Amino acid sequence: MNYQDLYNQIKKKGSFLCVGLDSDPTLFPAHLQGMEDSIFKFNRAIVDATAEYAVAYKPNLAFYEAEGSDGVRQLEMTVDYIKSRYPEIFIIADAKRGDIGNTAQRYARSLFEKMSFDAATLAPYMGRDSVDPFMKYEGKWSVVLALTSNKSAVDFETLKLEGGMPLYEKVIRETMQWGSVDNTMFVVGATRPEMLAEIRKFCPDHFFLVPGVGAQGGTVEEVAKYGLNSRCGLLVNSSRGIIFADNTERFAEVAGEKAREMAEKMKVYL
């Protein structure tokens, strides 16, 4: 999938919503607790209820790995289900992987071959060696951490380098040289929406994956105001605000309503 493919889907659905499948079994509705393959069943219901309004899904691998190999198996089932049922939808492995050379290549193989993810989030600390093996896959995307929405982003990400440029800006400017707008995105947190405008000055054309809307406090309006470019250029993620909006037997229905509400807010900007 390239930039235009993703943008076409965004225009068609009138939405740039990414639903985060942070599927923590301890938060599941009671009727799913303890059921076999409960993670997959939860995800399938959420996906079926939200696919009309979402252009992307983003499972965070931590929640699956926390259940051991059985959780990983249910992640595989989830990706297979989305790809077979909704092949146009973009699936991001929120893996924040960052290793080098043949090791990075194995992570890429795990996410892009063993599973059919379209994209993976990557940590930039070790430099280009940790991103290149992912970029070698035609049609697959590297989503590189730049400025994240957590409090301790100030520990290193916003530190100024000699000359005055903050580290996250250097990360974006460097990484932009390694790939193209068709295979590279950046994670920019919504808790700092005005920073989106600053980043757009030197990175006008790339997609940004924006977490932190909803539970973490950012709004669609602010993100759109500061972050949109001429071909959208935004994927706004919401996880808990959608998938755990209700924890009764109506959880999927309510998730669908929440996703529709977000998509309606987005439509006006497209």
Added chain:
Amino acid sequence: MNYQDLYNQIKKKGSFLCVGLDSDPTLFPAHLQGMEDSIFKFNRAIVDATAEYAVAYKPNLAFYEAEGSDGVRQLEMTVDYIKSRYPEIFIIADAKRGDIGNTAQRYARSLFEKMSFDAATLAPYMGRDSVDPFMKYEGKWSVVLALTSNKSAVDFETLKLEGGMPLYEKVIRETMQWGSVDNTMFVVGATRPEMLAEIRKFCPDHFFLVPGVGAQGGTVEEVAKYGLNSRCGLLVNSSRGIIFADNTERFAEVAGEKAREMAEKMKVYL
């Protein structure tokens, strides 16, 4: 396991060798190819042949995840085997995880509860939020990436911050404040052995995990010369140089010989 426990094992064995279980099935001896649970069987043979000379094992999770949930299951089997048979040996999940808050907590749960790793390698980019959840586990270790042995470490790790301090030094100095010598180690690559002496000036008491010896060019002598402290303070890792030294039916025996050779070089420094 705390610092002294690990140091006691080092003194007892006369070795500070960590064997990297980068168990890539495509490099296995022919008689293991295609066999059920071949990764586990390979690891078990390597561990039995090297446990006398190694104080730590370090599976890199990429090689297991590349085989999907079945690979993760064989990783679980490997960790269980080592812990049941050689409970004193330190096991490091080379995972390079780096996520935040409840997500980081899930990775910690996966590695420290679902599996019985003693330590996990962590990427520092997102700051303290990504390390704290691992540090909360009593007796478990955070092994934080500082200065790695890959070429593109110069992209970000060695960049100078305002005031002149390189980023990796800032990472070490900050992270030292979050934990103690009993739960925090740093990854410092052996391809830059003279840098070990520089880092020892401001980080004298912590363990360093040193990859890059063997296949990547560093030597035990150089690492010991620049990196040892009064209680050893080093775990030197070798992966391919040991586990893939031979690819016949004698692979485990040869791995044992290679591990013994490395341990003998180490003994003189203890």
